[in-house]
Amino acid sequence: MSVWQAKVATLFPEMFPGPLGQSLAGKALENGKWSLDVINIRDQATDRHRTVDDNPFGGGAGMVMRPDIVDAALREIRTPNPELPLIYLSPRGKMLNQKRCRELAAGPGVILLCGRYEGIDQRVLDEHQAEEVSIGDYILMGGELPAMVLIESCIRLIDGVVGKTDSIDEESFETGLLEYPHFTRPANWNGREVPEILLSGHHAKVQAWRVAQAEEITRERRPDLWDQYVAGGIPKRV
Numbered sequence: 096m097s098v099w100q101a102k103v104a105t106l107f108p109e110m111f112p113g114p115l116g117q118s119l120a121g122k123a124l125e126n127g128k129w130s131l132d133v134i135n136i137r138d139q140a141t142d143r144h145r146t147v148d149d150n151p152f153g154g155g156a157g158m159v160m161r162p163d164i165v166d167a168a169l170r171e172i173r174t175p176n177p178e179l180p181l182i183y184l185s186p187r188g189k190m191l192n193q194k195r196c197r198e199l200a201a202g203p204g205v206i207l208l209c210g211r212y213e214g215i216d217q218r219v220l221d222e223h224q225a226e227e228v229s230i231g232d233y234i235l236m237g238g239e240l241p242a243m244v245l246i247e248s249c250i251r252l253i254d255g256v257v258g259k260t261d262s263i264d265e266e267s268f269e270t271g272l273l274e275y276p277h278f279t280r281p282a283n284w285n286g287r288e289v290p291e292i293l294l295s296g297h298h299a300k301v302q303a304w305r306v307a308q309a310e311e312i313t314r315e316r317r318p319d320l321w322d323q324y325v326a327g328g329i330p331k332r333v
């Protein structure tokens with residue numbers, strides 16, 4: 096089986112790998128645990144000025160990325176890779192979450208389309224049946240950072256990218272809860288003590304304390320997650 100593939104269509108290919116070339120993601124990329132191909136949408140422009148956008152029909156501020164140019168870029172990536180799902184990073188999309196990351200990480204990879212300006216002509220999104228994914232309720236200037244967020248959140252789920260899979264299983268969202276607080280040495284820092292139970296060496300009690308903390312933090316900070324957790328039946332392993 097080939098490695099997990101990320102293929103990105105962007106007007107700013109020089110932004111990649113960017114942070115994805117650093118730390119664990121960068122090492123995994125170097126070691127061939129995942130692959131990254133970036134294509135420049137502008138290479139599909141046919142005029143002297145390499146134009147990729149035009150004024151919106153109906154008027155209004157900003158420019159829109161042209162469907163013919165984006166289509167040509169997508170065909171170049173999709174034709175040899177029909178198995179890869181296509182995602183358009185878009186504030187109108189369904190919010191990215193850990194469940195979707197797990198699904199994507201378990202597949203062969205992903206093709207990511209990064210918008211700029213006001214966005215992309217709707218017809219080419221419809222033509223390619225692009226899934227729209229948002230990384231949050233705020234507007235960025237382009238889809239490149241969202242694409243990096245999506246890639247990093249997927250590749251860290253691939254075997255061998257992050258050291259201990261246990262640490263992934265216990266993280267926020269994996270259990271339906273936000274994570275419990277962490278502490279390390281020194282046991283007393285600035286007059287602040289580590290909770291005594293964590294020094295007890297009593298594994299079961301430590302686990303119970305962590306579950307209780309995770310539940311309390313989730314109930315306080317994310318009533319939406321808490322309601323889902325309660326509906327799913329408590330307790331789960333934290």
Ligand code: SAM
Nearest residue numbers: 184185210213214229230234235236237238241
């Ligand atoms: N006019 C668009 C709107 O109001 O929804 C915003 C366009 S934004 C300035 C340009 C590009 O940035 C978008 O096409 C999209 O690819 C990307 N983008 C911006 N915010 C995003 C977000 N929260 N999630 C995913 N992509 C985003």
